[in-house]
Amino acid sequence: MNPCLFAFFREYRVDLDSNLGVGGFGVVRRGIHVGTGEFCALKAIFNVAEGLQEVSLHSELRHPNVCRLVGHVATEVSVFVALELCTGGDLFDLVSSRVGVGFSWIETQIYMAELLG
Numbered sequence: 001m002n003p004c005l006f007a008f009f010r011e012y013r014v015d016l017d018s019n020l021g022v023g024g025f026g027v028v029r030r031g032i033h034v035g036t037g038e039f040c041a042l043k044a045i046f047n048v049a050e051g052l053q054e055v056s057l058h059s060e061l062r063h064p065n066v067c068r069l070v071g072h073v074a075t076e077v078s079v080f081v082a083l084e085l086c087t088g089g090d091l092f093d094l095v096s097s098r099v100g101v102g103f104s105w106i107e108t109q110i111y112m113a114e115l116l117g
Contacts (some may be wrong), residue, residue, distance in 0.1 A: 004073045004074075004075075005073050005075055005080070007073075008071065008072075008073040008080055008082075009080075010034070011033065011034055011035065011071065012031045012032070012033055012034065012040065012042055012071070012082055013031055013032050013034055014029050014030075014031045014042050015029055015030045015031060015032070016029065018030035020041055025045050025046055025047045025050045025051070026043060026044045026045040026046050026047075026051075026078070027043070027044050028041050028042065028043045028044075029041075029042050029044075030042070030085065031082065033070075033082070038085075039085045040070060040082050040083060040084060040085050041067070041082070041083040041084070041085045041086075042080065042081070042082055042083075043080070043081040043082075043083060044078055044079075044080055045078060045079045045080075045081065046077070046078050048074060048075075048076070048077065048078065048079055050079075051074065051078065051079025051081070052074060052079060054079070054081065055069065055072045055074075055079060055081060058081070058083075063117055064117055065114055065115060065117055067083045067084040067085075067086045068083065068084040069081065069082075069083055069084075070082045070083060070084060091111075091115075
């Protein structure tokens with residue numbers, strides 16, 4: 001086993017029963033940081049090029065409305081990423097739930113202010 005991968009999974013434990021999402025390149029499950037007890041999202045990306053690009057982009061982001069990258073490790077066949085766990089859904093789910101209803105002007109101002117933070 002890759003020593004970095006071994007160290008990563010010593011630091012983070014995966015809850016195999018919690019499926020937070022599935023995408024074209026991998027899966028996301030809830031995890032916990034062993035040292036702090038904080039919950040996180042653990043993402044397994046099975047396309048190394050895509051995974052490394054995501055890590056590169058995510059490591060540059062610093063915004064209160066974007067989940068924070070807290071750790072990662074790459075192997076020859078996959079990339080494992082630990083992200084801040086954000087509960088409550090995402091913007092796409094919110095917008096999708098409001099199709100045909102829309103948003104009030106005040107709601108739009110609030111969401112735009114949060115996005116542009």
